[in-house]
Amino acid sequence: MMPENPPRPTETEAAELRRRRRGLNLAIIGVLVALAGLFYAITIVKMMQH
Amino acid sequence: MSDLSTHTNDTGRGEKSPLSSHVAPTEALGVTDVRDWIALLKPRVMTLVVFTGMIGLLVAPGHIHPVIAFTAVLCIAVAAGACGAINMWYDRDIDAVMRRTRNRPIPAGRIEAGGALGYGITLAIGAVIVMEVAVNFAAAAVLAISIGFYVFIYTMWLKRRTPQNIVIGGAAGAFPPVIGWAAVTGSVDLIPLVLFAIVFIWTPPHFWSLALWANDDYRRAGVPMLPVVAGAKETRKQIVLYSLLLVPLTLVPWYLGFSGPIYGVSALVLGLGFLACVARVATDKQDAAGVSLTNDAPARAAFKYSILYLFVLFAALAVDRLIG
Incomplete structure (x- = not known):
């Protein structure tokens, strides 16, 4: 028995898929960079307070 | 939250x-x-x-x-x-x-x-x-x-x-x-508890104003919002009661000396506006069951005003504390 192949996405769907992947990746990178910056700033402030 | x-x-x-x-x-x-x-x-x-x-x-x-x-x-x-x-x-x-x-x-x-x-x-x-x-x-x-x-x-x-x-x-x-x-x-002190109480008492008239005109949605979903369970007439009554509690409560920070006249006067004026909106909800043209004949226009207005009300009330408190 051959496994059933999922239907190939159309050109529009493939473009939409790429757009969403890029959007999610950029959002995750943005959040991670922002968090790293925030934690760095918190550390500096806490060190100054002590 | x-x-x-x-x-x-x-x-x-x-x-x-x-x-x-x-x-x-x-x-x-x-x-x-x-x-x-x-x-x-x-x-x-x-x-x-x-x-x-x-x-x-x-x-x-x-x-x-x-x-x-x-x-x-x-x-x-x-x-x-x-x-x-x-x-x-x-x-x-x-x-x-x-x-x-x-x-x-x-x-x-x-x-x-x-x-x-x-x-x-x-x-x-x-x-x-x-x-x-x-x-x-x-x-x-x-x-x-x-x-x-x-x-x-x-x-x-x-x-x-x-x-x-x-x-x-x-x-x-x-x-x-x-x-x-x-x-x-x-x-946690008395003043934040007063602020807590203000938002707490503000919430029912805010939500019930919405629930009056979103009644069908809630009924379809089986959510027992007050207008679904007790009817529009009772909801209007409850909106008025909570609003009458809310306005004097907003004056407590002034009464306690935590804030000055900027907040006190703002709370009073905003509160009177809130009561005017609520009075229009209570006296809205309605049928025997209390269902609005004006497509709940006063309730929609009260809902919008209630959001503005809370924003401006709290902003007035901050301004009063910062410059008062």
Whole structure:
């Protein structure tokens, strides 16, 4: 028995898929960079307070 | 962390992807749009929660470093968003049958329910941990209590069981000023409890104004909102009663000497405006069952005014404290 192949996405769907992947990746990178910056700033402030 | 003003947010992110008109994108493509993850956080609710939290932080006595203050507000915002995501996960069945919520990411099939739950839990735990590590234990504890109250007491227990859901559940949305205050002082005092009480008593007339004109949606979903269970007439009566309690309560910070005339006069003028709106709701043209013959125009106006009212009232308190 051959496994059933999922239907190939159309050109529009493939473009939409790429757009969403890029959007999610950029959002995750943005959040991670922002968090790293925030934690760095918190550390500096806490060190100054002590 | 409450549903405050969520009810204008009818469609999640409010626009459709090129595919959403004919397929559920999650099933079709397996990758969700970043805007749907943002919509899960109920950004409009966040606005009011963040604002009241900031006011609690601004009016509290003492000093807080701007970076720590920003972190505290961010934690409040993220926790509110987490509550929104968990709420959308739990309410996905009723969201699917209500007109204003059926295009939210989960019922529309754009995000899987389990993913939304995991997202909400992760953000909630993360917000509490960061609040504890960066700010202080008191703020983190109140934040954790508010999340628990919203998720377990309001969303899972009260919302579908009692017409008083909004009254008790309103407490969840009243926590942010207390959290903001605790972030500065490390404790909970009388004044933040008064601010808590103001938001708590403001919530029922705010929500019931909405519920009067969204009655059909709630009935279809089987949510026992007051107009569904007790009728429009009783709801109008309750709106008036809570509003009569609210206006004198807003004068308490002035009476206690915590604020000056800027806030006192503002609270009085805004309160009179609120009562005028509510009076129009009570005297709206209606049939024998109390159903509006004006398409609930006064209730819609009262709902809009109630949001503006809380914003301006709290802003007046902050201005009074900062320049008074």
